[in-house]
Amino acid sequence: MGRTLYEKIWDDHVIAGEGETPLLYVDLHLVHEVTSPQAFDGLRLNGRRVRRPERTLATADHNVPTDPLSVPVSDPVSRRQLEALEENCGEFGVTLFPRGHANQGIVHVIGPELGVSQPGTVIVCGDSHTSTHGALGALAFGIGTSEVEHVLATQTLVSQRAKTMAVTVTGRLRPGVSAKDLVLAIVARLGTGGGAGYVIEYRGEAIRALSVEGRMTVCNMSIEAGARAGLVGVDDATIDYLRGRPGVASGDAFEAQASAWRRFTSDDDAVFDAEVVLDATAIVPNVTWGTNPSQVVALDGVIPSSIDAEADMREAHERALAYMGLEAGTPVRDIAVDVVFIGSCTNSRIEDLRAAAEVAAGHHVSPHVRALVVPGSHRVKAQAEAEGLDRVFLAAGFEWREPGCSMCLGMNPDQLTPGQRSASTSNRNFEGRQGRGGRTHLVSPAVAAATAVAGRFAAPGDLS
Amino acid sequence: MKSVRVVEGRAVPLERADVDTDQIIPSEWLKRVERTGFGRGLFSEWRDDPGFVLNQAEYAGATILVAGPRFGTGSSREHAVWALMDHGFAAIVAPSFGDIFRNNSSKQGLVIVQLPSEDVEALTALVKNSPTLLVVIDVVNLEIEVPQANWRRPFVLDPSTQERLLNGWDDIGLTLRRDEEIAAFESHYAPPSWTGLVDA
Ligand code: SF4
Numbered sequence: 001m002g003r004t005l006y007e008k009i010w011d012d013h014v015i016a017g018e019g020e021t022p023l024l025y026v027d028l029h030l031v032h033e034v035t036s037p038q039a040f041d042g043l044r045l046n047g048r049r050v051r052r053p054e055r056t057l058a059t060a061d062h063n064v065p066t067d068p069l070s071v072p073v074s075d076p077v078s079r080r081q082l083e084a085l086e087e088n089c090g091e092f093g094v095t096l097f098p099r100g101h102a103n104q105g106i107v108h109v110i111g112p113e114l115g116v117s118q119p120g121t122v123i124v125c126g127d128s129h130t131s132t133h134g135a136l137g138a139l140a141f142g143i144g145t146s147e148v149e150h151v152l153a154t155q156t157l158v159s160q161r162a163k164t165m166a167v168t169v170t171g172r173l174r175p176g177v178s179a180k181d182l183v184l185a186i187v188a189r190l191g192t193g194g195g196a197g198y199v200i201e202y203r204g205e206a207i208r209a210l211s212v213e214g215r216m217t218v219c220n221m222s223i224e225a226g227a228r229a230g231l232v233g234v235d236d237a238t239i240d241y242l243r244g245r246p247g248v249a250s251g252d253a254f255e256a257q258a259s260a261w262r263r264f265t266s267d268d269d270a271v272f273d274a275e276v277v278l279d280a281t282a283i284v285p286n287v288t289w290g291t292n293p294s295q296v297v298a299l300d301g302v303i304p305s306s307i308d309a310e311a312d313m314r315e316a317h318e319r320a321l322a323y324m325g326l327e328a329g330t331p332v333r334d335i336a337v338d339v340v341f342i343g344s345c346t347n348s349r350i351e352d353l354r355a356a357a358e359v360a361a362g363h364h365v366s367p368h369v370r371a372l373v374v375p376g377s378h379r380v381k382a383q384a385e386a387e388g389l390d391r392v393f394l395a396a397g398f399e400w401r402e403p404g405c406s407m408c409l410g411m412n413p414d415q416l417t418p419g420q421r422s423a424s425t426s427n428r429n430f431e432g433r434q435g436r437g438g439r440t441h442l443v444s445p446a447v448a449a450a451t452a453v454a455g456r457f458a459a460p461g462d463l464s
Numbered sequence: 465m466k467s468v469r470v471v472e473g474r475a476v477p478l479e480r481a482d483v484d485t486d487q488i489i490p491s492e493w494l495k496r497v498e499r500t501g502f503g504r505g506l507f508s509e510w511r512d513d514p515g516f517v518l519n520q521a522e523y524a525g526a527t528i529l530v531a532g533p534r535f536g537t538g539s540s541r542e543h544a545v546w547a548l549m550d551h552g553f554a555a556i557v558a559p560s561f562g563d564i565f566r567n568n569s570s571k572q573g574l575v576i577v578q579l580p581s582e583d584v585e586a587l588t589a590l591v592k593n594s595p596t597l598l599v600v601i602d603v604v605n606l607e608i609e610v611p612q613a614n615w616r617r618p619f620v621l622d623p624s625t626q627e628r629l630l631n632g633w634d635d636i637g638l639t640l641r642r643d644e645e646i647a648a649f650e651s652h653y654a655p656p657s658w659t660g661l662v663d664a
Pocket residue numbers: 061062106107108127129344345346404405408409426427
């Protein structure tokens with residue numbers, strides 16, 4: 001019987017002595033400032049070292065302000081955490097891309113763009129959206145701080161084999177429907193717990209037709225459906241994406257590597273533990289209305305009523321409506337927003353910024369709206385500036401800021417104030433996620449840009 | 465990690481579904497570089513509400529949290545586990561849990577008791593009616609019991625998690641004992657390389 005992609009990567013990396021708990025060997029351990037200080041402390045307390053510093057890469061992203069680099073980090077607690085990362089990486093010999101470094105950015109943006117996230121590898125990071133890197137055919141998943149310490153000390157992770165789920169998306173997305181709309185539809189379909197215990201492999205014509213960056217958007221939100229990881233098998237697009245990146249070989253050596261990567265797909269006769277099929281042609285631009293990412297409604301729709309929810313979801317539905325300050329039956333397009341955030345590891349890559357800029361060009365942000373564009377990394381920012389996207393955004397009244405996680409989770413000064421409503425290209429609409437009392441609606445970059453201009457939820461086609 | 469064989473105490477009913485780790489400990493608390501002191505941040509956005517169940521005098525000092533389905537989904541922040549334990553919780557009972565949260569809990573000795581929804585509802589009803597009821601979670605025999613109500617249910621833990629809880633084993637120490645195995649793997653494994661990048 002054939003093997004799934006997950007099983008191939010697992011088999012390549014598992015260390016399992018007789019009767020022992022399986023250990024998974026880690027190829028790339030990405031580290032950031034928030035989930036690592038206690039892990040490095042643990043090493044120090046026990047007199048341990050980092051087993052493979054050369055398999056470990058660190059960057060600063062969650063806390064960094066998005067002000068110009070000349071402005072120092074004003075929050076002393078954030079500053080302390082950024083300094084701790086520098087001290088720890090220095091002491092333990094780990095390569096760090098600190099604030100302002102040309103390679104710095106959101107950890108899940110820089111791994112792929114630097115070419116260090118490679119097919120067939122095992123990638124971990126103390127961050128649940130590590131699933132993003134699965135778009136390149138890597139088994140990539142988030143871990144907690146104790147596990148970060150474990151990987152630092154041993155280059156392995158105590159692991160149990162996951163179940164496999166195929167999410168097959170047939171047909172093609174219609175024009176104006178993006179990878180973000182697709183993954184919101186998938187999360188709505190599976191629910192926040194539907195993927196628990198599974199590694200999802202995204203398959204089918206619609207997935208093949210997505211760019212690698214679009215696949216990252218889809219894999220990124222696997223965790224929103226409860227899955228640890230998302231995967232897409234290697235194809236020409238994967239290889240074309242990686243060719244020429246700083247972390248890969250060049251010339252013939254790259255081509256040899258690339259042909260070896262081609263085995264990182266599921267065999268035709270591989271069997272998944274579960275399969276879900278979606279029709280891409282039925283997917284429309286989506287918006288989340290509630291406080292978990294499975295609470296999704298079409299941009300063309302109205303806020304759903306709890307009467308239509310399943311019985312055990314009704315109370316949560318009512319709570320979400322109350323928190324969001326919404327009434328059932330309100331057309332989505334009638335809802336005004338205060339803030340638009342274009343950024344995060346879901347949607348801050350160059351294609352996302354191009355999609356938003358295309359919509360913004362020639363328009364102006366509504367006078368009642370604050371709109372921020374936060375590129376995912378310095379490389380994305382530099383590329384966007386080379387293409388003149390920064391000027392498009394600035395002319396349209398958007399703020400053009402320095403890279404980082406920013407308002408995705410509001411650990412830096414970019415936060416919603418209580419009661420403020422945002423349209424955000426990020427991945428979590430949890431209560432208070434973007435600032436205490438803030439109300440978050442998740443959307444695609446194109447819808448975010450159109451919404452900034454209209455001042456209320458809008459599709460690009462709504463702008464005259 | 466300390467060995468955990470039995471958790472005994474009163475339980476507090478949270479009665480909420482989809483409690484993500486952002487709710488358990490909001491991000492403003494994640495800037496700390498220490499492992500302690502997170503208890504004050506536990507459910508901090510809800511604690512301002514005097515009606516919130518954790519603010520009720522009759523549940524003060526409870527060591528078991530009874531929650532709704534999908535507890536601990538979302539962010540991988542282990543700070544959620546540190547906050548729950550720092551507040552005094554030793555076990556969480558719910559119909560389902562986020563995968564990473566479950567893992568993180570096992571590393572810290574926070575006992576995860578997954579029960580069918582109807583059992584969680586039954587337990588919730590019991591402790592709502594009488595907050596003083598003693599709840600006993602037996603990690604050796606994998607049973608949860610409310611002796612005064614004559615209510616008892618089995619639960620499942622994967623054997624390696626149970627073993628580590630009972631023995632208080634530290635994962636890193638255990639794995640480091642397998643150093644030869646890891647070294648043998650490394651000797652025949654060619655990991656991907658990105659040397660060019662790091663030099664640049
Ligand atoms: S952008 Fe948001 S989701 Fe992504 S790593 Fe940063 S905080 Fe996490």
